[in-house]
Amino acid sequence: ENTDQMISFNKAFIVGSSNNYYHLLIDWLPRLFALNKHILKNIDKVIFSSEYLQSNYLVQFILNEFKIDKEILFLKKGSYLFKDSFIPINFSLEEKIFFYRKNFSNYMKFQNEEKIYIVRKDSKNRKIINEDKLIKFLKKQDFKIVQLSKYEFKDQISLFYNAKIIISMHGAGLTNLILCRTNTQVIEIVHDVNKKDEDWFCSST
Numbered sequence: 001e002n003t004d005q006m007i008s009f010n011k012a013f014i015v016g017s018s019n020n021y022y023h024l025l026i027d028w029l030p031r032l033f034a035l036n037k038h039i040l041k042n043i044d045k046v047i048f049s050s051e052y053l054q055s056n057y058l059v060q061f062i063l064n065e066f067k068i069d070k071e072i073l074f075l076k077k078g079s080y081l082f083k084d085s086f087i088p089i090n091f092s093l094e095e096k097i098f099f100y101r102k103n104f105s106n107y108m109k110f111q112n113e114e115k116i117y118i119v120r121k122d123s124k125n126r127k128i129i130n131e132d133k134l135i136k137f138l139k140k141q142d143f144k145i146v147q148l149s150k151y152e153f154k155d156q157i158s159l160f161y162n163a164k165i166i167i168s169m170h171g172a173g174l175t176n177l178i179l180c181r182t183n184t185q186v187i188e189i190v191h192d193v194n195k196k197d198e199d200w201f202c203s204s205t
Contacts, residue, residue, distance in 0.1 A: 006081040011042060013070075014087045017049040017059075021172035029062060030096040033103070034088040043070060043086065050074035061153050065103065097178045107157040108179065115143045116159065118168035122149050126169050128189065138167065148173045160184075 160179040167187040
């Protein structure tokens with residue numbers, strides 16, 4: 001009844017977004033895999049939500065890789081009307097993994113096996129209280145200390161593909177496990193579920 005009050009868009013491809021790396025990579029960006037030649041001929045713009053998208057570097061990287069030269073819009077929260085547009089359904093998880101590995105295979109080149117530990121220095125939660133001691137120990141075991149926020153996505157692909165052992169606190173960064181080779185060993189640090197009355201991570205302060 002109120003469509004006349006909405007901002008209207010024609011011939012758009014709607015993706016959406018999330019401020020969580022896991023949900024962005026697994027739930028939203030795979031919708032771009034549906035952009036085939038037929039759809040590209042019938043759209044003028046690709047639309048994301050800016051409400052939750054903290055950084056669009058990953059979005060821009062994927063658009064560049066796919067050579068999508070349409071107008072890119074980031075819409076704020078509101079009511080919009082889309083005409084002659086596409087809102088794709090999601091693929092299965094298996095299909096998403098297949099498409100990621102297929103489309104970014106040029107970054108999946110074996111160089112040398114590495115043992116990596118992922119730090120969460122820029123995270124607001126899930127901190128390891130004695131992480132400095134842990135890092136000191138892991139360095140003696142020839143582990144590479146990695147802060148994923150300092151890596152571009154293409155470098156994260158290479159990093160995880162070449163990883164032999166990965167140690168990390170539970171977090172969205174482990175979504176990149178979909179890029180690993182078979183038999184990569186993973187040690188995920190999580191809370192002790194037997195101690196239900198105790199908090200399992202300390203605050204960033």
